[in-house]
Amino acid sequence: MRTLEQTSRRRFLGFAGSTAVLGAIPIVTVRPVEATPAMLATAIRNVVGEAPVRTGKVKLDVPPLVENGNTVPMTVSVQNAMTANDYVKSIHVFNEKNPQPNVGNFYLGPHAGRAQISTRIRLADSQKIVAIARLSDDSFWSATVDVVVTLAACTEEVI
Amino acid sequence: MASALINVPKRAKRGEIIEVKTLMSHIMETGYRHTASGEVVPRDIVTSFVCRYNGVEIFRADLFPAIAANPFITFFTVATESGKFDFEWIGDKGFAETASASIVVE
Numbered sequence: 001m002r003t004l005e006q007t008s009r010r011r012f013l014g015f016a017g018s019t020a021v022l023g024a025i026p027i028v029t030v031r032p033v034e035a036t037p038a039m040l041a042t043a044i045r046n047v048v049g050e051a052p053v054r055t056g057k058v059k060l061d062v063p064p065l066v067e068n069g070n071t072v073p074m075t076v077s078v079q080n081a082m083t084a085n086d087y088v089k090s091i092h093v094f095n096e097k098n099p100q101p102n103v104g105n106f107y108l109g110p111h112a113g114r115a116q117i118s119t120r121i122r123l124a125d126s127q128k129i130v131a132i133a134r135l136s137d138d139s140f141w142s143a144t145v146d147v148v149v150t151l152a153a154c155t156e157e158v159i
Numbered sequence: 160m161a162s163a164l165i166n167v168p169k170r171a172k173r174g175e176i177i178e179v180k181t182l183m184s185h186i187m188e189t190g191y192r193h194t195a196s197g198e199v200v201p202r203d204i205v206t207s208f209v210c211r212y213n214g215v216e217i218f219r220a221d222l223f224p225a226i227a228a229n230p231f232i233t234f235f236t237v238a239t240e241s242g243k244f245d246f247e248w249i250g251d252k253g254f255a256e257t258a259s260a261s262i263v264v265e
Binding site for chain 2: 102
């Protein structure tokens with residue numbers, strides 16, 4: 001009796017775990033059409049147009065837990081050989097909940113050698129950050145990171 | 160007055176990938192903050208950054224209020240020949256600053 005109960009509980013947990021994983025996938029993949037706020041989707045559309053945005057190739061490094069939203073170090077790197085025929089044209093960074101959806105546009109070329117940029121950004125709230133890279137064949141690749149911010153930036157009062 | 164900090168290796172081997180680090184002293188006022196009396200503090204940010212290597216543009220960035228104060232930008236380039244890097248920042252209220260760094264490529 002006891003063993004039977006254990007098995008069923010294990011099965012239940014296994015089932016619950018797999019459904020949780022399945023449920024998590026739509027959040028991880030970047031489909032600008034999905035439940036992201038309209039401003040973010042519009043800002044992304046302004047850059048990519050009607051082209052499909054695929055997940056992958058891009059690595060977005062932001063600390064997952066940020067104490068001070070006023071300066072958050074961010075690094076975007078793109079997996080690419082950076083040759084004359086195959087290189088990263090530009091990297092675009094967007095956010096979900098700042099007053100403006102754009103963070104920065106960075107234009108590189110085949111001479112960059114390595115497709116990687118770093119800067120420091122502001123985050124007004126815990127939110128999603130999206131980095132999109134445009135390659136020389138005009139394909140778009142993206143990465144999304146969720147960041148938790150303790151102290152928000154941008155909206156505080158000036159004394 | 161605004162000032163820039165640039166970090167470029169002084170010497171590099173031909174074909175080596177080098178990192179260029181730049182920092183411009185600037186308040187980057189977002190335009191979304193209010194004073195205690197409720198007035199909006201007008202936006203004052205650096206909107207664009209360009210780097211030229213011996214006169215050829217190698218890197219450009221459009222900046223938005225979401226970039227932190229004192230914009231710090233790093234990127235990479237291939238050391239092709241000895242010469243000069245020219246940096247230019249342009250922003251609101253007629254902000255324009257330049258800086259340069261030289262490199263010896265062996």
